[in-house]
Amino acid sequence: MKQVVLWFVCLMVTAIIAKESSNHMVMKPARRILTSNRRKLTEKLSKSEHNPYVDVSWDKDLFKLHFQGTQGARFRIGRSPKATFGEPWPLPQKYTVKRDIVYNIDNVNFKIIKTQNTCDILEKAIQRYEDIIFTFAMEEIHENFENLLPKTGSHRTSEMYLNAKGIRTLKIAVKNPCNKYPNENSKEGYVLDVNESGINLSATEVWGAVRGLETVSQLVYKYGEKFYIRQLSIEDFPRFRYRGLMVDTARHFWTKELLQSMLDAMAMNKMNALHWHIVDDQSFPYQSEAFPELSEKGAYHPSMVYTPTIIADIVEYARIRGIRVIPEFDIPGHTFSWGLGKPELMAQCYSDTGPIPGHYINLDPSQNKTYVFLETLFKEITGLFQDPVIHTGGDEVPMDCWRSNPGIQQLVRKLDNSWKTQELGKPLTAKAWNYFVNRVARMVKKIGEERGTNKRVMMWNEVFRNGLKIPSDSIIQVWFGNSKEVEKVIESGYNVIYSECWYLDKVQETLNWPDHYLCDPNTRKPGFEKREAMILGGEACLWTENIASESAMFYAWPRASVVAERLWSHRDVRDINEAATRLQEQRCRMKRRGLQVGMINGPDYCPPYTETMKPKVKVVDKVINKSDENTQIKMLMDQIKEVIPISVMENRKRKVRLKSQQETVFTVMLFLPFLMFTLLYCFLKIRRSKILGRIKHFIKR
Secondary structure, eight states, X not given: OHHHHXXXXXXXXXXXXXXXXXXXXXXXHHHHHHHHHHHHHHXXXXXXXXXXXXXXXXXXXXXXXXXXXXXXXXXXXEOOOOOOSSOOSSOOSEEEEEEEEEEEEOTTTOEEEEOSOOOHHHHHHHHHHHHHHHHTOBOOOOOGGGGGSOOOOOSOOHHHHHTOEEEOEEXXXXXXXXXXXXXXXXXXXXXXXXXXXXXXXXXXXXXXXHHHHHXXXXXXXXXXXXXXXXXXXXXXXXXXXXXXXXXXXXXXXXXXXXXXXXXXXXXXXXXXXXXEEOOOSSOOXXXXXXXXXXXXXXXXXXXXXXXXXXXXXXXXXXXXXXXXXXXXXXXXXXXXXXXXXXXXGBOXXXXXXXXXXXXXXXXXXXXXXXXXXXXXXXXXHHHHOOOSEEXXXXXXXXXXXXXXXXXXXXXXXXXXXTSOOXXXXXXXXXXXXXXXXXXXXXXXXXXXXXXXXXXXXXXXXXXXXXXXXXXXXXXXXXXXXXXXXXXXXXXXTOEEEEOTTOXXXXXXXXXXXXXXXXXXXXXSSTTHHHHHHHEEEEEEEEOOSSOOGGGXXXXXXXXXXXHHHXXXXXXXXXXXXXXXXXXXXXXXXXXXXXXXXXXXXXXXXXXXXXXXXXOSSOOOSSOOOTTOHHHHHHHHHHHHHXXXXXXXXXXXXXXXXXXXXXXXXXXXXXXXXXXXXHHHHHHHHHHHSTHHHHHHXXXXX
């Protein structure tokens, strides 16, 4: 009997040893995960702790991950940096935030309260943002590369959200009565405070309140099924008063809906001027009531026109978002399509034998009927577009036809000889160009005076480069010539809009938004403050010779967002790596609001939008007792199950199973000699005893 008991004990001991060894190996990876998450929870992960198999670091501004393995050379993987959540774009001038203090926003009972002046602009803004703030609130983006590394410390603990106090109000105070239309002197500054009393937004003018509401919509984020905002204080205002986007609807026609999407994107990025390059050589989509033949013969198609009603809708859509609409009718060049409906206004070209059949690109500056036509047209245009500025182009004016035209040469001979220009030994035909530009500028100013407003023109910097004597209140848009050109224009007493480095249609394979971000209208040379006052701002340009309307949003955004921050934020905001994470969030935020924007930093993703989001973290209902290890581990396991997506969890489970199988084989091989020795010992003991014979006898019976 003793031998039977001994044999049974030996088998049990062997089984227990094998089972415990196997269990120990299976739990080892899980304990590593728990340890990592415990560090995350208590924020005690030291900088010296690294994954021994990989060292991940960002590659400056190229946004590629560097991996340093234990063997072989280093390699890189392109990947966008992880997006922030609940951070503003563009960066405010003064932004103080406490990221470890959050407030829960009761979206069901949330109220927006107006405490001072109001108007249709503010009322409509409140209607928009009541929906935007909660429906499209951002959430944290899961980063799959984080699964390679130990969990880093985080301020977002369960306790922080569990203990978050609730706020239910957004109070808006606008000091001054509203202006109907924004202009270059509009005040867009605002002050925003978030504390226990609620969200408090104050502004001098309604335009600042509109910008502040956009900031609020970016600061509110979703965590689980609830909405939160951090404790913060913002004093914000734009660096430049003009922050524009130029769109070209002549080379490819844009629908009203596309233009409205552009305006929505501009409002999200606090841009305030839509420069509408509405007509050009290729088409004349502007439908004039005075001259209907211009669009009837000059538009691509009878349906591809901008009627007065459509234009009024666009101007109104922009107005309530605090955006100016500045039309451009590029003259005297870029007017070939004008001649399809009004050929008598075009300059006739001549050869040695006489006039050349057909018409050329330029308007004829020597005919009085040209100016009668333009005055009627501009009176109509200023009635639709309320902005005090009209862009009259003036760029890329070919002179060859003018030089061959007897009437234009006769005009040149009559003009004041005290003013001269340089045309490299050729006849001084640019004097006709100067005459045309000044007569049109005086015409626009006169039309404004008749309407009781101050009107002035904006022109491309060719008019300045060619030495034309243009009115002193003209605005020069510098599209080539870099900062030196800006300095020359300012020294001559003109206001400047800068665009040279912000052509969005120039796309390259490599990441190029850092170049846009670091480009600045003003240099750091002596005299900075004086130049800054003369620079009205800047403008991103989207020419569409090679960009179809279907892809316009993709090319424009979020690349134009970079220009928006440069023109709004402080000039010293130049950290590419810091900007990249907020820009990544801004891209996803724009997609979340339904805008078809492109990518910016390389390979990435944005969380799919759903109205009901599953909670990512199970918020505990009590503070963790650090002395209760088993309870802590269980709670951490619950958190892991909630935080990690199913696909990632299953992948880890497969890895753990594979690892445990490999380690089990190793364990069995390690204990196999001991197991064989034990079994042999037990067998010999049993064989020597009489119990074996008794068993055989029992079997035979």
